Amino acid sequence: MFTNKAVIPAAGLGTRFLPATKAQPKEMIPIVDKPAIQYVVEEAVAAGLTDVLIVTGRNKRALEDHFDRAFELEAELARTGKTELLQQVQAITTLAHVHFVRQGQALGLGHAVGHAHHHIGDNFFAVLLGDDIVVHDNHLLARMITTSERHETSVVAVQEVSDDDLDRYGIVDAVADPNDPESLIVRDLAEKPGKAKARSHLGIIGRYVLSPSIFDYIAATKPGRGGEIQLTDALNAQAHDAPMRAIRFTGRRYDVGAKADALRASVELAASRADLGAEFKSFLRDFVAAMNDETL
Numbered sequence: 001m002f003t004n005k006a007v008i009p010a011a012g013l014g015t016r017f018l019p020a021t022k023a024q025p026k027e028m029i030p031i032v033d034k035p036a037i038q039y040v041v042e043e044a045v046a047a048g049l050t051d052v053l054i055v056t057g058r059n060k061r062a063l064e065d066h067f068d069r070a071f072e073l074e075a076e077l078a079r080t081g082k083t084e085l086l087q088q089v090q091a092i093t094t095l096a097h098v099h100f101v102r103q104g105q106a107l108g109l110g111h112a113v114g115h116a117h118h119h120i121g122d123n124f125f126a127v128l129l130g131d132d133i134v135v136h137d138n139h140l141l142a143r144m145i146t147t148s149e150r151h152e153t154s155v156v157a158v159q160e161v162s163d164d165d166l167d168r169y170g171i172v173d174a175v176a177d178p179n180d181p182e183s184l185i186v187r188d189l190a191e192k193p194g195k196a197k198a199r200s201h202l203g204i205i206g207r208y209v210l211s212p213s214i215f216d217y218i219a220a221t222k223p224g225r226g227g228e229i230q231l232t233d234a235l236n237a238q239a240h241d242a243p244m245r246a247i248r249f250t251g252r253r254y255d256v257g258a259k260a261d262a263l264r265a266s267v268e269l270a271a272s273r274a275d276l277g278a279e280f281k282s283f284l285r286d287f288v289a290a291m292n293d294e295t296l
């Protein structure tokens with residue numbers, strides 16, 4: 001049975017974003033004016049997943065505080081009549097039922113997802129990576145859930161990646177299904193195989209809908225690439241025993257755990273904001289014009 005539960009692994013060390021991540025998780029890096037993880041929780045809620053389990057590591061306090069009430073701040077905003085800000089701050093707390101579990105040792109993505117077993121039980125659930133932000137997504141997660149329900153399988157989201165990125169993503173070998181143009185049939189998955197070994201250019205992006213049997217496969221998964229217990233390896237074992245599906249994602253996504261992508265995400269999201277967009281785009285036009293002049 002499918003539940004309304006989403007799991008967000010957020011226990012990485014965030015070394016690609018140092019020094020900002022020295023004392024806070026990378027998922028708290030602000031993109032415009034919201035931490036990355038809030039976009040991800042909002043995406044889960046938009047797909048009907050209102051129970052969110054965040055798997056944390058060290059420095060989890062900021063994440064917990066962000067989704068908790070902030071009485072002093074709320075009282076001050078109320079006293080000074082800043083009603084709109086007060087509503088924004090309070091809305092975060094009522095967005096979803098947010099739970100936390102601590103990973104202890106950071107032994108890999110599969111290991112992190114394994115920590116959700118007790119909370120999820122024997123149900124299908126979604127996994128959203130906490131540093132992947134998806135935009136223009138054409139309801140990706142809702143489509144994945146529908147496909148999972150239709151075929152009673154795990155579903156991974158994939159995107160065409162370049163040769164150079166074949167060692168940055170889990171790569172999925174999948175074929176078209178004449179009976180369902182919406183999804184692909186997965187044959188094999190490999191974690192960051194690189195150009196020499198990759199069987200396709202379909203890279204896994206950080207969205208999954210998983211059958212609960214994944215917990216058994218995770219428990220049986222030995223450390224793989226980088227000495228970590230990889231979710232991709234557990235999925236590969238599952239895919240060899242039972243049908244699995246992939247859905248193509250054609251929107252844009254940002255890996256905001258990396259500095260360059262976080263900057264791109266900030267620019268795109270700020271430009272599309274009703275309150276900031278006009279002023280920011282005017283700045284960008286001037287900035288680009290000045291940059292072009294300099295290179296002439």
Ligand code: G1P
Nearest residue numbers: 109168169170203204205206232
């Ligand atoms: C993880 C997964 C990988 C996936 C990627 C998507 O890797 O292990 O299969 O393609 O997320 O962002 P990470 O980026 O955590 O190294």
